[in-house]
Amino acid sequence: MRIFRAEWRKLRRPTLFFGSMGAVVAVTALVVSLLFLLIDSDMGNADRGQRITRDVLALPSGISIGFSSSAGLLGIVALCVFAAQTAQEYTYGTLRSLLVREPRRIWLLIGKYLSMGLFAFFTVMFSAITSVLLAFALSGIAKVSTDAWTTSEAWTNLFETFVNVLVSTFGYGTIGMVLGLLLRSPISSISIGVGWLFIVESILSIAWSPSGNWLPGSLLSVVASGGAPIGVTDVPSYSEAFIRVSAMITAAALVTGFMFKRRDVAS
């Protein structure tokens, strides 16, 4: 608890907290606005030029589509925050001060992780609230029926999407923390993480589509969508994606945690 609270003191500083939440609200608003305002565009209104029609948006699940489409961007925010908060302990030299006060290194990592997890929870919550409010606000302009959005099925679907997006955000965050511990530099961790998950994986998936079945970024987007994203085929099921990506991330976290426990802190 002490470790959690100490880390939270750093995360709650206004520039970081409100800056991140502001970014989350802005990108969610952008994604949801494009979804509704480009509904008749030939260029598509969703990821990779996909078209999501009025009929699809009018379903009970329609209220959650904008939110789940923002998951990748929430993942970037989580990856950056987890990686930066971890790696900067090395660059600032503060890790030695932390370890003098809490020598149980694995506990230190767990406390930091949980605290950053709370931060990630807030980003997902802000994104969910923004997407739902904006969906209702833009439904009139886009002529989308909202009758099904107020049913219990819609709210259950929204809750499931919330959990899935939260799980995927934690996944991206864990990858960020692992990179931060391995590379010990915020810039390297963020650039390599974002570069791999959002650029290299996309190229690999386009060049050889079955590779997406085993790439962590692709698997996390399946988890965030609660299965194959709309318009995407040839991807593993939700449970397969969840098991595969959980196994990968858990293994990476365990190996990195072991290394962190044993490694000399010489900087």
Place this chain on the structure above:
Amino acid sequence: MTAISVKGLTKSYGELVAVKDATFEVPLGTICGFVGPNGSGKTTTIRMLLSLISPTSGSGEILDEPISHPERYLSQVGAMIEGPAFYPALTGAENLRVIATLGGFPLSRIPELLETVGLAGRGDDKYKTYSLGMKQRLGIAAALLPNPKLLILDEPTNGLDPAGIQEIRDLLSKLAKEGVTVFVSSHLLSEIEMISEYLVMLRKGEVIFFGKTEELLHRSRPTIVVKATKASDLKRLKKLVDEVGHPALLEGDELRIDADEKWGAELNELAFENEIVLKQITPVRPTLEETFFTMTEEEQ
């Protein structure tokens, strides 16, 4: 009970031996200087004491607890290693709150500690706006947060102006009077000489002395420096003191004689008997720095 006790502590990085077979003890309630030139292994030893790096071999105890179990003693230890390290975007006080929260120390101590280190008016300013001296003071305040029994400071006066150095010196003396053991590393031997009752001296990773500072200084041969009213008489005086078994060296208008200050009266009498008028007799004790260089030359 000792504050620090290490036996055969060694740290190697491949072929490079950073600390070799270090054995020393620091009694409770003293200020102990940890001295040696840059690269002699001081910081590596401190890191091992704080469990930041693991020794290649050897053992140690802090406050009677083994260094392999840092969770048993670190709550009673305050430390500043390799200079201060804080979060630049947080204020000085908020940085201390992070450390205090992590260590489970009362936040109510923070204003008092900022006052103690002379940062009372600057606690709400961001750390990145601090000067090097202010950062150093904040580092000392953080080390004092646990109300420690043992304070380990690595080069605490780096970046401080003479007045700041004096303040830190006074603070350390005050803490020692209150029963805190202070283990302070520095390459500034003159600083350490002024405050330390005990010394651990390192050279190229090896402990070449540990014990009372006074004991070390008494090991060095004292000198009497004399000046005569007629400089030409010094040659004659040199011959006379050489004959009575005190080697002397003529340097400009003064004669440096290898002798204890107690021999000063006999020297005066010898000069008087030979019609040499002395205008100055000064007993000189070698400084820690001179002693250190003498010792390291002898070692070489």
